[in-house]
Amino acid sequence: MDPIRIAVVGVGKIARDQHLPAIAGNSAFSLAATVSPHDPGVEGVPHARSLEELIERGPAVDAVALCTPPQVRYDLAVQALRKGMHVFLEKPPGATLGEVGALSSRADKVGATLFAAWHSRFAAGVAPARAWLAERRIDSVSIVWREDVRVWHPGQAWIWEPGGLGVFDPGINALSIATHILPRQMFLQSATLEIPANRAAPIGADIQFRDTAGAPIHMDLDWRQTGPQSWDIIVETDAGTLKLSNGGAVLTLPSGVEHNEDLEYPGLYARFATLIRGGRSDVDVAPFRLVADAFLRGHRKIVEEFHD
Known part of the structure; x- marks a missing residue:
């Protein structure tokens, strides 16, 4: 072929x-x-x-x-x-x-x-996390996605413009994982978006979601983190705590840390080839819809100017 x-x-x-x-x-x-x-x-x-x-x-x-x-x-x-x-x-x-x-x-x-293409869904810990959570009762979820924008997006003016998403550019990675691994649909309840006085997109966000069974899901996004960066999802269940760290690369279960090969973009292209050969599409907008809801319903709080 x-x-x-x-x-x-x-x-x-x-x-x-x-x-x-x-x-x-x-x-x-x-x-x-x-x-x-x-x-x-x-x-x-x-x-x-x-x-x-x-x-x-x-x-x-x-x-x-x-x-x-x-x-x-x-x-x-x-x-x-x-x-x-x-x-x-x-x-x-x-x-x-x-x-x-x-x-x-x-x-x-x-x-x-x-x-x-949601690359974070192909991080090493995501598939086993999804499988483990499928049979659990979800009690609460905490998502902490904090990084330094000057390190990861230096000089990228487009990311601060309407449509660029601001801190939701990395934050949508967390939502792509959460919507994939949690067994029930989640939706937004409230949000506060911190927007620099000289920018059009947020630099930080505090969001409350819940799933259809009522489990609270809290999301903390910030682009002003210095030092160690945080890309963590913690799920409290009836069988103990699951933690995905390093953007989904490391999975910790009550039984210990699971080690799997991390091949995000190779996984994406393998999926793309399979879709093409099978004549199918894959257009899941669930993470994007949650971001849109945050902009639709979120309270906007103006904060100090941001300069690269």
């Missing part, structure tokens, strides 16, 4: 650190091209300054991985789907729920695969 010819659109840090190595390590794909108006691309691989240029001049591709900021992703995905290309959407899958829904409908009509 011939490999899937894929183009990476947007050649920034996440593309170079994660997407390109994952593609290179998966025989189901071949890197056919890169696209960026700013980055020169990869030596020996055809490069275009825009997706339109790639479509017009070639080389031919079967799929695209959109690694651009979410605010510009819809139009790029539409261009690709018009040509019958399969589309991999980096997280978050778009700037609004409406545009993601429109893309899903378009992909169905043209018979192409659309994949909303």
Whole structure:
């Protein structure tokens, strides 16, 4: 079977650190091209300054991985789907729920695969955590996602603009795990969003969710953390405490720490290949919907200005 010819659109840090190595390590794909108006691309691989240029001049591709900021992703995905290309959407899958829904409908009509890729769901501890929680009573959940934005997103102005999500850019990773491992649906009750006076998106958030059985779920997001970083989900159950730490990479159960190989982006591309070969899409917007609800219902608290 011939490999899937894929183009990476947007050649920034996440593309170079994660997407390109994952593609290179998966025989189901071949890197056919890169696209960026700013980055020169990869030596020996055809490069275009825009997706339109790639479509017009070639080389031919079967799929695209959109690694651009979410605010510009819809139009790029539409261009690709018009040509019958399969589309991999980096997280978050778009700037609004409406545009993601429109893309899903378009992909169905043209018979192409659309994949909303939640990389944190492929962290080593997530699948076994989901399996362990399936038979438990959930009493409460604590999500603490605190990191230093200056370390992880230096100089990225788009992330502070409408549609960039602010602290929910990493926070949505936690929600992608929580919505995957918890056995019952969760929904928002209240939220406080801390927004710097000179920015449009929050730098911190305190959120109260609950699940459909009434279990409280508290989420603490902050982009001002210095020193050790915190990416933890703690679930209290009738059988003891489950903890996912380091962004889902480390699972601790009452029986001890479980060790599994952490292959987030290789797992994503294996899933994308399976979807393409099977003629299916995977567009789960549950984490994105919770973020939208926080912006819809959250109280906005203006805090001091933030400067990189």
